[in-house]
Amino acid sequence: MAKNPGAWLVQLSAGDIADLEAAARQYLSLGRDVGQISASDFPLRTFGDPLKRLRHKLLHGNAVEVLRGLPMERYTLEFAATIFCGIGAHLGSARSQNASGHILGHVRDTGASSRDPNARIYQTSERQTFHTDSADVVGLLCLHEAREGGRSLLVSAISIYNRMWAMRPDLVHLLFEPIATDRRGEVPEGARPWMEIPVLSWHAGHLTVFYQRQYIDSAQRFDGAPRLTAAHVEALDLFDALANDPELHFGMQLQPGDMQFVYNHSQLHDRTAFVDWPEPARRRHLLRLWLSVPGDRPLPECFRERYGSIEIGNRGGIVIKGTRLHAPLEP
Numbered sequence: 001m002a003k004n005p006g007a008w009l010v011q012l013s014a015g016d017i018a019d020l021e022a023a024a025r026q027y028l029s030l031g032r033d034v035g036q037i038s039a040s041d042f043p044l045r046t047f048g049d050p051l052k053r054l055r056h057k058l059l060h061g062n063a064v065e066v067l068r069g070l071p072m073e074r075y076t077l078e079f080a081a082t083i084f085c086g087i088g089a090h091l092g093s094a095r096s097q098n099a100s101g102h103i104l105g106h107v108r109d110t111g112a113s114s115r116d117p118n119a120r121i122y123q124t125s126e127r128q129t130f131h132t133d134s135a136d137v138v139g140l141l142c143l144h145e146a147r148e149g150g151r152s153l154l155v156s157a158i159s160i161y162n163r164m165w166a167m168r169p170d171l172v173h174l175l176f177e178p179i180a181t182d183r184r185g186e187v188p189e190g191a192r193p194w195m196e197i198p199v200l201s202w203h204a205g206h207l208t209v210f211y212q213r214q215y216i217d218s219a220q221r222f223d224g225a226p227r228l229t230a231a232h233v234e235a236l237d238l239f240d241a242l243a244n245d246p247e248l249h250f251g252m253q254l255q256p257g258d259m260q261f262v263y264n265h266s267q268l269h270d271r272t273a274f275v276d277w278p279e280p281a282r283r284r285h286l287l288r289l290w291l292s293v294p295g296d297r298p299l300p301e302c303f304r305e306r307y308g309s310i311e312i313g314n315r316g317g318i319v320i321k322g323t324r325l326h327a328p329l330e331p
Helices: 014-028 048-060 077-091 157-167 169-176 213-221 230-243 301-307
Strands: 009-011 064-068 105-107 137-144 152-156 180-182 194-196 200-203 206-209 249-252 259-263 267-271 285-292
Touching (some): 014 077, 048 064, 048 077, 048 259, 077 137, 077 285, 152 157, 157 169, 157 206, 157 267, 169 200, 169 230, 180 213, 194 301, 213 230, 259 267
Parallel strands (some): 009 064
Antiparallel strands (some): 064 259, 137 259, 137 285, 152 249, 180 194, 200 206
């Protein structure tokens, strides 16, 4: 992948951009919240077929694509978000990313610390570590990049599994056992403050990954959570070491206007630490979508703990009592 950018990088043509801009103007003329956008409200004359190919690549191909070339310098935040959410509506349905019901996430440093057990790691400038999110597909739109760093990294769970099986098959088995993962304070009504989902699951012929090491470690703060054994810690440490092996992962620097889409059930993603600009208007800022995609793979029953529903095309996200779905244009 690192040696063949053509496998994952698509340069938008002038015609592609014109089609997306026309659809955005059409939607904005309706006077609705960006979070209410649907594929029918975002009509595409020519770019619909490339998005169908993108969805097929995510579900059945190499599981990542970057669309490059949006001229961000001539867009307002609302216009850029409309294009991004309109593309998302053609790929699937947007899901809530937090307890507040935000379907449009803002990825930027808010001054939070990873040492806070209720903080979300994307709210910091620190290295994220390889992890998955709670949706079928994760999309990012880069508005501003950092002064230094903030590189996007990807690794295949299948590559990690194959290498780990060859090295330590005794430890691989432990990753298929339920393991406690912290909900970080976003707890659905009647649920525990942690969930128990294996790192790896074989189901319906697919190997599916669910992983966030910091949240696994912080779940140990709860008295009722299953304890990590020394063997579990060894297995998790090897999983992390393989994810960080330069032979197995590759990276990219997202530029303003880049839209990255990643299939979450087979790929883990990461972001390196970054140093931001001193001027608030220039600071690193990405928009994020979590999408549930029709035609996707079945998920194991245990995913209901996080996803609520495991119905294909209608699953994922974080929903608690009183959640109202909307798309805030400001962080």
